[in-house]
Amino acid sequence: MRKRIALLAVAAAVGAVLVHTGGTALAHGSMVWPASRTYACYEDGRAGSGGGDLKPTNPACVEAVALGGKQPLWDWYGNLISNAAGRHREIISDGHLCGPTTKYDAYNLARADWPVTQVTANATVTLRYNAWAPHPGTWEQYVTKDGFDVTKPLKWSDLEPVPFDKVTNPPQANGEYSWQAKLPNKSGRHIIYSLWQRSDSPEAFYSCSDVVFGGGVPDTQPPTAPGTPVASSVTGSSVRLDWPASSDNFGVSEYRVYSGSQVVATSATNSVTVRGLTANTAYSFTVVALDSAGNASPASAGVTVRTGSGSGACTVTYSKPSTWNGGFTANVKIANGSAEAVRAWQLVWDFPSGHQLSSSWSSTITVANGKATAKGASWNADIAAGGTTEFGFNVSTTGSAPDPVNFTLNGVSCAVP
Template identity: 65%
Template structure:
């Protein structure tokens, strides 16, 4: 990680890290998310609990690794155990986080990268069901991906991206939230001994992402369980429209049985999971017309063993979409902005001769920007691409008519307008 990014992260953390403040609002009134894995506990949470139990109102951890982290980085990261974040990650985790910095990607949490074998650990049974718990100081929608370290991982060496299995053993979108905590069910991988579960929470309404390392010890795994990984899936075949790609592939083989296939889209330094399921086919939606994409597939069995990736298939979406409902134009305006945020108003006009039913407007979110609270539409972000869907009362656009919606966004610097939009797969003119 660059020194500049760590300094920026430290400044952001200092601005947000006041003890006792659980929800922080920027000048535009958009809440910033905060949270961390509480079961199995992240390093910061485990050390916070250790320090709280021995602190008599202060934080004085007795665990040797936790005490070393406090000596190196102070107590503030433990008071702010839920704030291990990068505000402008935008899914570029492997691009912006250097090897050795995974557990603490900013200066404030750098001490939690210490390569030690005496961090607090949670004992788990390999291959067993688990209920993950993730604290939500400020809840927001998004995706959680849980990775586990490879067999032979050495905890006494700095954690590198190559130390992780290539695909997450558990993924969830918008899990259940109650009493200030996200919970969801999963299945633990078939591992034995000391490992790290690495969790990434990427918000879908903002580029902000959270990171945590949970130190665990697996029992009942290894040679006593299923250790054989599935074979690689066959090379996918692809059929494209203007806004989607349908993929199919030959099934993997496994000594017990494949439980899940996960489809990834290559995206520079980071590969984006875009679909998962037990079938040997999937359809990826929300794509841009006349754009090249690359996809591959990974298989996983019930014990958490992951296959090598399939060969990559390259495909280009068509220029005008399929079933294009008619021509369209989009007006995008930013009536107000402030340090770190802005308000956008969007108007979509049907310039064709037939109605556009169940409209969906898609655009690439400019670099350094995020999409927050929206009105008169539901707006989601995945892989850097935003999709707005009409509400129940404005989901259809008659010929010659317009619908309008807006949202609050985050921005690193002066907001930049998107350059192109598609309506139900058709490219729109911009006003």
């Protein structure tokens, strides 16, 4: 009789598990460290029951079960939206981030007594995520902002704007995904919000993990000054700058490049190309490093750079295909040997007093103070990188007509073969 009773008890327990989990065998996972609310309450219910059933003792878990029943705990790994397709902020309203569907709505309760995981600020930890049915995808972990009030419904605006951790297709073994991440510099009570968007399906999973950060200290130490920048790849409108990186107790988050008091570029690395500069102009650049707390380093030593002409290695070919007594026809070819287009080109050369311009084509030419200035027409105002353009003109003369030897394109001298 005792053996029969024991066998019946085992069968009942197995049957209970099948009733609770059989319908959700394809549900896929949730954060187990730091524990999501559903997982933490599931474990709390197991501990409170002594085995077989789920009887939470944590007050927040007890209320969640009173509102939504025990099935969300048996299915603690199924907090999902099947057609999310990355539209998380569009389809999940404020106050429903922790349980975006009716089944898990009770886990949105704004309470300060959910089970918590103790974590250490700035620590590198191993995040663990259950994998009932592994799928490829990307995980993002956000943390609530400083001053967040856990007794108020969680809103999207309560989260820091960028995730402190993001990983695609992390390692999976023994029924779990696991990967290393550096926790943010926080203190006190917070929520870590996890999103898992599958890449093979529009399905996405959500979880809130209640944590208490210890070891957090205000970051008042600025980064060290960056090394002296080195200029390269100088053109008429841009220059590449590289510099030795700064160091910081929590890490550098951004570099700012200054010309005088103006920020002209920013970079997350110790290299950047400054664009939008003026041709044939001297610039002095310095670099400042910032950390995530906004502490700014001393400025680097400066580097002075003169931009090119905007035309790079320009070459002018001047020829006179036709001459006669009292005049000639001239053809001019401009070659842009740089890697950048020359915008709104202007070519200037000496124009002797004994010459008089009578006509021109493929350009507009003006003469003043012994100089001729040619500008491109509407259809050839720019010279492509590595490209050429040509124009011509007729001149009446009262004397000799030597070929000009000095040409400047947008203010910089060009070579003459």
